[in-house]
Amino acid sequence: MSQGETARALIDLFSGYRVGEASATRIVSENAAVRQGLDSCARSLADAPPANLEIVFDRAAPK
Amino acid sequence: MIVGRTLVQTADAIASGEVSAREVVAACLAQIETQQPRLNCFISVDADDALAAADAADAAQARGDRLGALHGVPLAHKDLFYRAGKVATCASEIRRGWKADVTATAIARLEAAGAITLGGLNMAEFAIGPTGHNPHWGHCRNPWDPDYISGGSSSGSGAAVGGRCIFGALGSDTGGSIRLPANFCGVVGLKPTQTRISRYGAMPVSFSLDCFGPLARTPRDVARLMQIIAGHDAQDPTSSRQPVPNYEAALGGDLKGVRVGVPVNYFYDPGIDADVERLMRHSLDALVAAGATLVEVKVPDQKRLIDFGTMVTFVEAAVVHKQWMHERPQDYSAQGLARLELGLGYPATAYLEALHLRPVLAAEFIDQVFGICDVLHTPTSPFAPKTVEETDVGASADLVTFLNNIGRCTRAFSYLGLPALSVPAGFGDNGLPVGFQLVGRPFDEAGLLRVAQAYEDSVGGLLNNETPDRARRDRVAA
Numbered sequence: 001m002s003q004g005e006t007a008r009a010l011i012d013l014f015s016g017y018r019v020g021e022a023s024a025t026r027i028v029s030e031n032a033a034v035r036q037g038l039d040s041c042a043r044s045l046a047d048a049p050p051a052n053l054e055i056v057f058d059r060a061a062p063k
Numbered sequence: 064m065i066v067g068r069t070l071v072q073t074a075d076a077i078a079s080g081e082v083s084a085r086e087v088v089a090a091c092l093a094q095i096e097t098q099q100p101r102l103n104c105f106i107s108v109d110a111d112d113a114l115a116a117a118d119a120a121d122a123a124q125a126r127g128d129r130l131g132a133l134h135g136v137p138l139a140h141k142d143l144f145y146r147a148g149k150v151a152t153c154a155s156e157i158r159r160g161w162k163a164d165v166t167a168t169a170i171a172r173l174e175a176a177g178a179i180t181l182g183g184l185n186m187a188e189f190a191i192g193p194t195g196h197n198p199h200w201g202h203c204r205n206p207w208d209p210d211y212i213s214g215g216s217s218s219g220s221g222a223a224v225g226g227r228c229i230f231g232a233l234g235s236d237t238g239g240s241i242r243l244p245a246n247f248c249g250v251v252g253l254k255p256t257q258t259r260i261s262r263y264g265a266m267p268v269s270f271s272l273d274c275f276g277p278l279a280r281t282p283r284d285v286a287r288l289m290q291i292i293a294g295h296d297a298q299d300p301t302s303s304r305q306p307v308p309n310y311e312a313a314l315g316g317d318l319k320g321v322r323v324g325v326p327v328n329y330f331y332d333p334g335i336d337a338d339v340e341r342l343m344r345h346s347l348d349a350l351v352a353a354g355a356t357l358v359e360v361k362v363p364d365q366k367r368l369i370d371f372g373t374m375v376t377f378v379e380a381a382v383v384h385k386q387w388m389h390e391r392p393q394d395y396s397a398q399g400l401a402r403l404e405l406g407l408g409y410p411a412t413a414y415l416e417a418l419h420l421r422p423v424l425a426a427e428f429i430d431q432v433f434g435i436c437d438v439l440h441t442p443t444s445p446f447a448p449k450t451v452e453e454t455d456v457g458a459s460a461d462l463v464t465f466l467n468n469i470g471r472c473t474r475a476f477s478y479l480g481l482p483a484l485s486v487p488a489g490f491g492d493n494g495l496p497v498g499f500q501l502v503g504r505p506f507d508e509a510g511l512l513r514v515a516q517a518y519e520d521s522v523g524g525l526l527n528n529e530t531p532d533r534a535r536r537d538r539v540a541a
Contacts, residue, residue, distance in 0.1 A: 011407050017389060019404040026401070026463055027408030034374050034409065037367035038416050041424075051422035053480060054303070057256060057505035060429045061305055 003028045065090035067530065070136060070230035070284035077124075077135040084120040084135025088113050088179055091137040095181070095228045101209045103201045104222035106142045106152055108182040113137065116179045132287060134177030140233040141217050142183035143190055143266040144170055144275075153266045154186045156199045156394040157387050167264030168299065169233055169275055169292045176291045181229060184219025188399045190235055190268045191380065192216050193243050193469045194454050198396045202451050206248055206531040207495050211448040214247035216240040220278045221248035225496075226531060231279035231288050237268045237376055239443075239473030241276050242485040242500060246443035249487045249496030249526050251285050251515065252278040256505045257480030258303040261296030269379040271418060272372060272477050281525065282486070282515035286310035289508060305506050313509035314516040317354035321514060323347070324360035324436030330472060335445040338492040343442055346488040346499045346518065350440070353517040358436050363428050365475045369467075371417040371424075372478030373405075378414045381406025397458035425479045429504055438514050439502040442472050447491025476502055484511040486518060487525045496526060 001009070004024035011027075012018050019027070065087055068076065076082045092110050099105055120135040143153045145163030152158050174180060185203040187195065195203040195218030203218035205211040206226035213222040217234025221244025224232050234241040236254040245252025253276045260275045267273050277288035287310075294307045325347065331340060347357060381388070384403050392400060432439055445468060456465050476483045482505070485498040501511045519525050 007408055015385075015407055017404075017407055019407060020401065020458075022458060022460070023401050023404035024408070027405055029463070030370070030373065030405060031409060031413070033366075033370045034413055034417070037364075037370045038413060038420075040364075040367065041416075041420055051426065053422040053425060054258065056422045056426045056429070057258065057303070057480065058305065060426075060433070060504050061506040062308075062504065062510065 066094045066227040069280050071281070071287055073230050074133055074136050074287070078130055080124070084117040084124075084179065085114065087135060088117040088137050088181070091181060091229055094226070098206070098226045098228050102204045102206055102213070102222045102226050104185050104203055104213070104219040104226060104228065105139065106154060106183045106185050106200055106219070107150060109149070109180065113179050113181050120177060120179065131175065131177030132291060133173060136178050137181050137229050138173060138178045138231050139181040139184050139223055139229045140170060141186050141190075141220050141235060143186065143235060144233055145264040146170060146180065149183070151183065151266065152200070153189050154197050154200045155188045157391055158266070159199070163264070165264050168261035168296045170264070172291050173288070184223055184232060186218055187216035188396050189266065189384070190216040190237065190240060191399050191402050193239060193466065195222070195244065196398075196451070196455055204451065205448055205495065210450050211495055212247060212451055212454055214244035214448070217244050217278065221245055221250060221252070224248065224250045224278050224280060231277055231284055233275060234278050235265065235268070236274050236276060236477065237272045238372060238477045239470045241278060242443050242473050242483060243469065245278050245485040246498035247448040247496060249531075250278050250280055251282055251487070251525075252276065252485045253285050253289065253508060253511070254477070254483045255289070255293065255508050256303070256482045258301055259293050259482070259506065259508065261299040261302045263296055263298040267383055269376040271375050271379060274477065282512045282519060283311065283314055286314060286512050293508075303506070308509045310509050310512055313513045316517070318350060318514060318517045319354040321355045321438070322358050322436040323350050323355045323514070324432060324439040325357050326362050326439065326441060327359045328361055329365045330362075330441045334468060334471070335442060336447065336491070338447060339442050339445060339497050342488040342491070342497050343440070343499055347440060349518055349521040350514065353521040355514070360432055360436055360439060362439070363424070363431055365471075368424065368475035368478050369471070371420065372474050374409050374414060375417055375478065377402060377406035378409050379406070398456070398462065401458040401462065421478065421480070425481070428479055428481070433504045437503075438511060441500045441502065443485040443498040443500040444469060445471060447493055447497050448495040472500060481505060482508045482511060484515055486515045489526065
């Protein structure tokens with residue numbers, strides 16, 4: 001079974017929705033890209049304190 | 064010519080009695096009648112309601128009533144904004160004929176300031192698509208040459224403002240959907256800070272990343288619209304309580320002391336067209352002439368931010384559309400459905416991790432970039448408008464490559480939630496508009512508009528004061 005077919009089967013199993021074959025192929029490649037990005041963050045963020053976007057925005061706003 | 068004026072000029076002309084609201088609305092309706100067959104930028108035109116509103120505006124003025132900042136000025140908005148009792152199709156088959164029972168806060172504020180809504184504007188189906196293609200309602204086209212794309216997803220907003228049908232419009236932006244049509248249609252488009260404008264009363268794409276904002280012909284026009292729509296709204300608890308500055312008062316003067324960041328990585332990597340790069344250099348020269356200082360900036364990994372933004376967008380879009388995807392898949396376009404299906408395939412852990420990292424990466428970006436510059440300058444799109452035909456990728460194998468390229472300069476800033484403004488920079492080798500993008504720290508829309516205004520002053524008018532009436536071949540020859 002190809003990765004695309006596996007993704008298709010899992011999505012069908014979990015959501016009851018049958019994605020197209022081309023979509024399944026895209027899902028595999030997009031997930032690979034995201035996983036790579038997350039992996040690169042995880043190394044540097046293991047000790048990062050909790051953050052909130054609104055607080056980040058308010059702190060950085062022009063005073 | 065009434066429709067050749069800017070939004071602020073029109074508001075001033077009505078307020079001074081030089082022209083009546085009815086004359087302005089009638090001129091816009093006449094322009095729509097001429098342009099709609101070329102551009103297909105409107106989905107609905109409420110001519111009778113608009114003329115009645117114009118008569119009421121003129122009567123109020125005659126009585127000496129206090130006038131709003133947009134008294135009698137015609138606008139129209141992307142057809143995903145709700146107006147109570149009016150159809151909001153989202154340019155979809157699924158919502159064909161669907162009537163809203165509430166009015167978007169942004170529209171309510173504009174109308175309370177005296178604006179007259181002329182109708183609903185074309186867009187990508189459910190705001191999912193960056194080109195202006197739409198198989199349900201017809202493709203929206205570029206006002207500078209209708210063989211070319213308008214950009215999307217706020218395609219009608221860009222085309223109707225660029226085509227002089229209206230003086231301003233609301234759009235929505237989840238990855239570039241205000242900035243790209245502004246870029247391709249030769250107008251100014253602002254994606255404000257994520258929480259600057261209420262999102263109440265509109266069809267969502269992505270609850271986390273959706274952002275509403277104005278498109279108009281000049282920075283001053285955008286400042287006028289922002290003054291009215293920005294600010295906290297009790298009906299959208301996610302909207303910010305940060306004070307709203309006086310955007311128009313921030314305009315004017317030179318740029319002495321302003322540091323404009325020029326990225327040394329990513330934005331000018333292979334893939335950007337030579338004519339776009341040339342126009343970016345010219346726009347930087349104009350900013351220097353206005354007094355700005357250029358500083359080189361290394362920006363954090365854009366691809367990672369784009370990948371995270373894409374995941375968050377389509378997971379949330381798949382949640383919004385889940386029921387329709389199950390029950391009415393045949394009523395979506397092939398491209399729309401293909402992109403929504405992406406959202407079903409990400410693990411929940413990855414989605415939550417990307418959301419968890421968002422403030423961390425935003426803080427990192429702000430420190431790294433805005434620690435050494437006041438605004439970041441980039442291209443809005445790596446290429447000038449392409450033809451409708453050559454970009455009609457549907458759900459083909461070229462889809463992802465094309466989408467990644469067209470949004471490569473805009474999408475990261477939606478994930479980061481930062482304000483970003485597209486400003487016309489000139490004409491590409493094909494005679495069609497190209498824009499630059501200014502990105503700022505959170506809630507510094509006034510700073511972006513100030514830089515854009517100084518640029519406009521420095522070059523003596525955006526796009527050489529050209530109008531779409533002039534044939535493209537003449538612009539190329541010039």
